[in-house]
Amino acid sequence: MINIVWGIVFVLLAPVIGGLVAGIDRKITARMQGRVGPSILQPFYDVGKLFEKEQAVVNETQIFYAICYFIFMIFTGALFFASGDLLLVVFALTLAQIFLVLGAFSANSPYSYVGAERELLQIMAYEPMVIITAVGMYVATKSFNVGDIATTTVPIVLLLPGIFLGFLYVLTIKLRKSPFDISTSHHAHQEIVKGVTTEFSGPSLGLIEITHWYETIFLLGFVYLFFGFNPLIGVVAVIIVYLLEILIDNTNARVKWQLAVKSSWLIAIIVGVVNLAALYFLAGGVP
């Protein structure tokens, strides 16, 4: 059953909360590095400024792909919060990400190309774990419906501890945090200029930034699903997970893409598949 109200709430509130989360992230990062750090509203200033700048792109197609990325990320998040089908959400997420890659490929720039190829590798790296997570949720609750999973009384995290850890591992990739910020990154970190976003400037870059806020809120919602049996524990867990991501971001150097792909697949196989297998055996065969 689709819950339109929650979908609309997500579309309206996610950029506000996502921007604040990004601002708090930058503030905490600065404090961890012994700096004062920018204002918590800094991400909003940045995006406001980007919309005041000239739209300088290599070709018009790039803007189209940036808008598609924006729309499909909103669709992904709205579908998730409106209690859609979890598998459809995962596929829509991939589609949104592919539009960003196409946007980067449409500009004939070596930095943009390398960034786009790395983005594809990142998608390859996190995708198995995300699908295993969706399957794990189904095995635990007998439903792919996000609404059912979020309101279940089954303590999902206790049934899926391995999958939860594996999901946290790929969450670092999705949030573009070190050590897996290989295609593009936040703050002032640089690698191959700016990866996928190298050839975007002005309003289209601002759009990509807002899209990332939507994505952050959607991913934190995904983390909440593991704790759907108790909303209080859920919210606390989401906050702890994000703080943990900031800590990992600040204490790790960027790794090579080979390690990123290999390790996330290895983790998906070891903790994800083993967790699923254990669940099947405990339930006495395939339910």
Added chain:
Amino acid sequence: MTYLAKSPWIIHYDASSCNGCDIEILACLTPMYDVERFGIINTGNPKHADIFVVTGSVNEQNREVILNIYNQMPDPKVAVAVGICATSGGVFRECYNVAGGIDKLIPVDVYVMGCAARPESIIDGIVTALGILEKKRSEGASAPVVTDHHMNKEHHKHAEGGVQ
């Protein structure tokens, strides 16, 4: 409503600088001075930058690079010449390979003195540049694409096959 002055992203280019000014620019990013508290971020990408910070003077090797970076930056944009070499060529201005300050090539909006320029004066220069940036935005002025006429002339001066 303007956000430009609250989020200036800079791109730093070392044009034949001795690294003295470059180290002072990097010092601005350290916890001691922490320019990120003003929203200033050092980007590596001219397409994301608002302020072009150049250290060192113009020579034959870096003419094209300076022009390329400046022309790729989206409007509104400003250029800041940091250090005496970027301002006028400094002690190197008489050298056979040095053309002079950055303003020989691109329109410079702010000059930051010093050898090496101190972090405080660099931050002061950037903050001055913010006012100019805001003025350019309100006027809706777009900087012209800068081309290097001097470079073409130089090519004619060389004898055919001399360099090869």
